[in-house]
Amino acid sequence: MRATALKVAAGLGALSLVLSFTQTASAGKLQDVLSRGKLVVGTGSTNPPWHFRDESGELVGFDIDVAKIVAKGLFDDETKIEFVNQASDARIPNIVTDKVDISCQFITVTAARAQQVAFTVPYYREGVSLMMVAGGKYPDYAALKAAGNAVTVSVLQNVFAEGMVHAALPEAKVDQFESVDLMYQALNSGRADAAATDTSSLAYYMKQNEGRYVDSGFSWNPQTYSCIVKQGDPDWLNFVNIALRESMTGTTFPQYKASYEKWFGTSPSDPTIGFPAEFR
Amino acid sequence: MDAFLAQLWIARWPLFDGFLMTIGISVGAIVFGTILGCIVGIQLVFAPLWLRLPFRAYVDIMRGTPLLVLILAAFYIPAVMGLSLSAAQAGTLALGLFAGAHIGELVRGSLQAIPPGQIEAGRSIGLTFPQILANVLLPQALRTSLPPWINTGVELIKGSSLLSMIGVGELLLKSQEVIGRNFMTIQFYVFAGILYLLVNVTLDLLGKSLERRLGARL
Numbered sequence: 001m002r003a004t005a006l007k008v009a010a011g012l013g014a015l016s017l018v019l020s021f022t023q024t025a026s027a028g029k030l031q032d033v034l035s036r037g038k039l040v041v042g043t044g045s046t047n048p049p050w051h052f053r054d055e056s057g058e059l060v061g062f063d064i065d066v067a068k069i070v071a072k073g074l075f076d077d078e079t080k081i082e083f084v085n086q087a088s089d090a091r092i093p094n095i096v097t098d099k100v101d102i103s104c105q106f107i108t109v110t111a112a113r114a115q116q117v118a119f120t121v122p123y124y125r126e127g128v129s130l131m132m133v134a135g136g137k138y139p140d141y142a143a144l145k146a147a148g149n150a151v152t153v154s155v156l157q158n159v160f161a162e163g164m165v166h167a168a169l170p171e172a173k174v175d176q177f178e179s180v181d182l183m184y185q186a187l188n189s190g191r192a193d194a195a196a197t198d199t200s201s202l203a204y205y206m207k208q209n210e211g212r213y214v215d216s217g218f219s220w221n222p223q224t225y226s227c228i229v230k231q232g233d234p235d236w237l238n239f240v241n242i243a244l245r246e247s248m249t250g251t252t253f254p255q256y257k258a259s260y261e262k263w264f265g266t267s268p269s270d271p272t273i274g275f276p277a278e279f280r
Numbered sequence: 281m282d283a284f285l286a287q288l289w290i291a292r293w294p295l296f297d298g299f300l301m302t303i304g305i306s307v308g309a310i311v312f313g314t315i316l317g318c319i320v321g322i323q324l325v326f327a328p329l330w331l332r333l334p335f336r337a338y339v340d341i342m343r344g345t346p347l348l349v350l351i352l353a354a355f356y357i358p359a360v361m362g363l364s365l366s367a368a369q370a371g372t373l374a375l376g377l378f379a380g381a382h383i384g385e386l387v388r389g390s391l392q393a394i395p396p397g398q399i400e401a402g403r404s405i406g407l408t409f410p411q412i413l414a415n416v417l418l419p420q421a422l423r424t425s426l427p428p429w430i431n432t433g434v435e436l437i438k439g440s441s442l443l444s445m446i447g448v449g450e451l452l453l454k455s456q457e458v459i460g461r462n463f464m465t466i467q468f469y470v471f472a473g474i475l476y477l478l479v480n481v482t483l484d485l486l487g488k489s490l491e492r493r494l495g496a497r498l
Contacts (some may be wrong), residue, residue, distance in 0.1 A: 046460035053457045057294045085447030086366070097359040181463035227318070 007163035029229070029236035033101055038080045041067040043099035045085050048105045049263035059083055062200070063104045065259035066227065066244070067124050069252060070102065073243035092116055095230050102240060104227040117228040123248065124225040128164060129199040130216035131187070131206065138193055141218035145169055149195075152225045154183045154192035165196050167263075168220050200264060206266035249278060284467045291458040291468075298454025299475060305372050305450060306437045312376030313432070317383025321421075322413070324388040335384070342381030344382045347439050348373045355446045382435075386428045391420035423494050425431055430487030441476070450477060465492035 033039055043051045044061050051061040068078035084100050092101050095117050106126070109119050130141065130153070138144045144151050148171040155161045157176040165174045175192055177183040184205070186192040195202075199219050206213050227244070229237050247256040249271045260268050273275065288295075316320035323335045342350065358365050367375065394417055402412040444453035455472040460467050 045447075046456045048460060052460045053294065054461070055290050057297075084403055085449065085453070087445050087447065090446065093356060097356055099364075113493065179463070180464040181465050 008020055009179075021034045029101060029233045030239050033236075037075070038082050039067070039071045039074055039102045040082050040084060040099075041070075042084045042086045042091065042094045042103035043067065043105045044088065047106065049200060051104075062124070062259060062263045063106060065255075065263075066247075067102070069247045069255055070227075070240055070243045072252070072255070073239070073246075089209045091228065094172045095228050098230065101236075102227050102229050106225050107228055109224040109226050113228075116231070118231045118237050119226040120237065121222040121244050122226045123244055124200070126223045128168075128220040128221040129198040129202045130168070130194045130196050131202045131213050132216060133187060134212055134214045136193070139214070141168075141216040144172070144194060144216060149173060151194065152192045154186035154195045155181065156197055159256060164221060168196075168218060182212055203216055203264040203266065207263075223278055245278070249276065284464060287458070287462050287464055287468075290435055291427070291454075294454050295451070295471075295474070298449055298451040301368070301449055301454075302437065302451040302476075303441050303479070305368065305375065305440050305448070306433070307445065308372045309375035309379055309440070310364065310433050311435050312372070313379025313383050313436070314381030316376065316430070317385075317387055318418075320380060320384030320393060321387025322455065324384060324390045326409075337480045338385050342378055343385065347374070347378055348442050348445065350378055351358075351446060367443070367448045369408045369444060371448050372428055375439060378439070379436055381434055382430060382432050383425075386425050386432070387421060390424040391417060393424060394420055426491055426494065430483060432489075435482070437479055438476060 043059075044057060045051060045053055047061075049061050051059065051063040054060045064083075067081055067083075071081045072078040074167050076082070084094065086094050086100075086103070086105070088105065091105050091107055094100050095103055102120075102124075106111075107119075108126070109122065113119070130144065131143075132138055138147060138151065145168075145192065151169060151172040152175055153165050153169060153172045154175045154177055155165055162174050163178050165172055175186060177186060178195075180201075183192075183195055183197065187195040194216065202213075202215065206215065227240065229240060243252075246252050248268075253271060257268055257270075260266075320339060322336050324339070326330060327335065351371055351374040354377070355365070355367065355370040358370065399412055399417055402416045407415070407425070428479040440450055444448055444456065451472055455468045461469050
């Protein structure tokens with residue numbers, strides 16, 4: 001019986017070790033982050049040009065640069081960040097459970113999501129664009145549309161793919177592919193006349209393959225990208241908003257602009273001097 | 281093929297890191313799970329009923345829940361309770377608890393397969409219960425548990441790929457990161473699959489040779 005008691009004690013000891021937890025006090029996220037000395041950012045690592053690992057294994061992309069803008073605003077040092085790698089469906093849970101201070105991971109703003117987390121000001125507007133091989137049969141959107149059902153569009157497989165393409169090219173044939181490389185391959189091999197996918201992905205791909213492809217000049221399906229923070233802390237939300245807004249309209253615009261050019265290959269227009277246009 | 285090899289060379293260190301992470305997490309989980317499983321298995325056979333029930337519940341819950349659900353629970357439930365586990369810690373915990381239940385069950389089976397006469401014989405020559413356990417029962421039980429134990433190890437190595445869901449940089453996530461950059465989807469998934477296969481076949485062979493050596497001494 002004593003032996004049994006010993007066994008029980010050992011078992012329970014291990015169990016309580018697993019279950020033991022510590023308590024953390026909070027005096028506002030902004031102060032927490034400042035006194036911690038680093039910003040904990042949730043993001044992904046598999047989607048260029050937003051968040052991915054370059055050949056040296058470094059996390060890079062537009063989302064990463066946006067996080068750096070916030071870190072620079074906090075510490076005047078954009079390296080004081082700890083990135084937490086998360087899958088797309090972990091974006092909201094990781095905010096709600098305080099795993100991260102902020103998530104910047106091409107998060108589409110929707111009213112439904114805004115019920116669970118607080119969205120910051122937007123930093124990009126995503127859309128869908130069409131890309132063709134340079135010097136091909138169809139030079140632009142008008143030509144694609146005029147060709148009607150003679151056009152085949154390659155697209156990444158998803159439930160909405162057919163409807164998405166038909167919103168721009170009502171009669172086009174839609175070829176769905178399981179991965180990005182197959183989608184681009186269909187375009188290269190001539191199996192498809194155009195590839196339709198996120199505007200940012202196309203911009204990045206065209207920048208990587210300078211001169212080989214052309215954009216149709218038409219984009220549709222707008223969606224807004226913002227970072228998210230936890231609800232119920234207006235000071236923290238306000239701080240992040242200021243840091244992001246000023247990178248698009250004020251003193252830190254050069255940082256935003258450099259990053260935008262690096263990943264999308266085009267320049268955002270400079271803020272107009274005089275009346276602050278965002279209040280128009 | 282040349283393009284793949286060039287990309288593989290560029291990505292060799294991240295993939296190697298991911299491979300080590302997969303091995304490290306699997307080893308951590310199997311060690312944790314084996315210790316836990318031995319405790320659980322012994323309780324399931326010898327503990328009085330009131331004590332056996334919680335262990336029974338643990339085993340049934342762990343074995344009746346999908347591994348992915350366990351991983352997500354280990355990642356989020358401690359966070360809600362104020363305990364901040366890193367993704368790798370939470371993942372190892374989930375895999376370890378999962379393995380603990382399976383190993384507990386197979387230790388139970390092995391212990392119950394030993395004829396009760398052996399306990400009685402041990403007792404009649406004046407051995408205490410811990411002595412019987414250490415010298416009579418466990419040496420036999422652990423030997424018969426070896427084949428299914430190796431099998432649990434193989435399951436764990438494969439299951440560790442699910443940790444990519446909570447952002448642990450193991451082999452699968454590292455492969456996805458490489459694919460995200462160069463779009464060589466099929467090549468790098470096949471490569472990752474081959475690595476998993478190699479590790480598991482090696483583990484299997486190791487288990488078989490161990491079985492042969494131990495079997496000779498039975």
